[in-house]
Amino acid sequence: MGTMADTSALEPGSFRDPESRVFYAGDEVYRALSADGLGDFEALAATGLLDDPRLIGTRRADDVSALRGLLVHEPAGVLRHERIPFVSYPYEWTFSMLKDAALVQLDLLLAALEHDLVLKDSTPYNVQFRGATPQFVDIGSFERIREGEPWVGYRQFCMLYLYPLLLQSAKGVPFQPWLRGAIDGITPGQMRGLMSFRDRFRKGVFTNVFLHARLEKRYADRPDQVKQEVKRVFKKELFVANVRKMRKLVERQSWDPPEGVWTAYGERNSYTDDDAARKDAFVREVATSREWGLVWDIGANNGRYSRIAAEGARTVVAVDADQGPVELLYRDLRSEGDEKILTLTMNLADPSPGLGWRGLERRSMPERGTPDLVLALALIHHVAISANVPVKEFVDWLTSLRTALVIEFPTREDPMVKKLLAPKREGLHPDYELGFFERCLNEAFEVDRSERLESGTRVLYYARPKGR
């Protein structure tokens, strides 16, 4: 590894493929290629596929001095990639996001096959979102096809795309905890255990789950023999047919949020119209007061305020613990061709941790980019009362982000707060109180503006971190 003093560093999540390795120098993202890797890249460049908008913008950049000392071998070539505004992971995506990523993966594989290239793996971590637009980022995944080679990434596709989609589509079980729980996804054997007898009659399930699990068990100890045999009979036509079949199967998978979510998506919020208008105006004034780089809208719900924030920000990350409204928001943004608002589903009281080798392959959200502005609207009562996070700790966490803040505090008289407190023992959450909250906020932040909404039970604040 290079010295820690300079600004260049290897991406700790990019070590699995020895032919290509991602590193950073200053603000730029690079990829170092081995001789083989470079040969594959040149083959890819010759096809014209590099200009496809589904691929991350990439060009040659061989004279990079920042690379010195980072790699064991001198690379044969270096690429420079466009930056993705905010990195996200499949266990933070909604159903349609994972499905769209799967389709991009398969379509690019089909396009590659036409030029005698393949994608050497099938991991959703190779897809990132620019707003609601998926983009394939692992240029190093393209390689020249070898005679008699089967679809090497098929098993990985099942484990990280097909099974998670099936789980939610057929069983109504959200896939996110499964992907967060295992970086390699769900194995065929595990998936088989999750399927009922009736499930084997669902299209694609018998072959891709039951038969797959059985064959995996039977041939586990004979890899050499199988490899030779497969090479002898496998043809490219078979490869293409299998990928097309998989595409149809993925296309069939569907999931919709429960009915209540649809209704609420249109007209969430328990405030009067006047309150809503004043809240819109408050957020809009802050959002457009300067050019914000990265905005987090935590507890984004139907994305009403993410959209307002996007009027004045380069990138908005809209996060909500409830997958339903986030899914509907994603669908709307997708049909609008949005490239600014990234929708994610994650429980703020149980946020994405560092995962993988050394806990560094996948990072926590703040490690992927701290926000310039955070919107925390109609959120603190959920965190403090439902998740039992002390009010002071929540404000401390916001302080640690060193970000400007628009926060809403619903008082104890607010109907929603009353509802959340109702099932709790009398006298719990004494810290959930307007005066105490304001003291906590004033300790770490400079409160620029505050406004009590007409109904009287909700107060908005615009605050900046002290000393900035």
Added chain:
Amino acid sequence: MTTVLAYLDPGSGSMILQIIAGGLAAVAVTAKLYWNRILRFLRIRKDEPETSKTDTAQGTDTA
């Protein structure tokens, strides 16, 4: 001897499956072609130019 060198383990069972799944697809396409021929013979379907044989990928879902 050149072996397929992938950094990812394709999985032995997974490779066999692709041949079986592909095999079923091939059988299905052949069956479909014959079925069309029977229908034409029985005058249930009108004559139309037969789709090319390289089109193995279509209609695989009937497998």
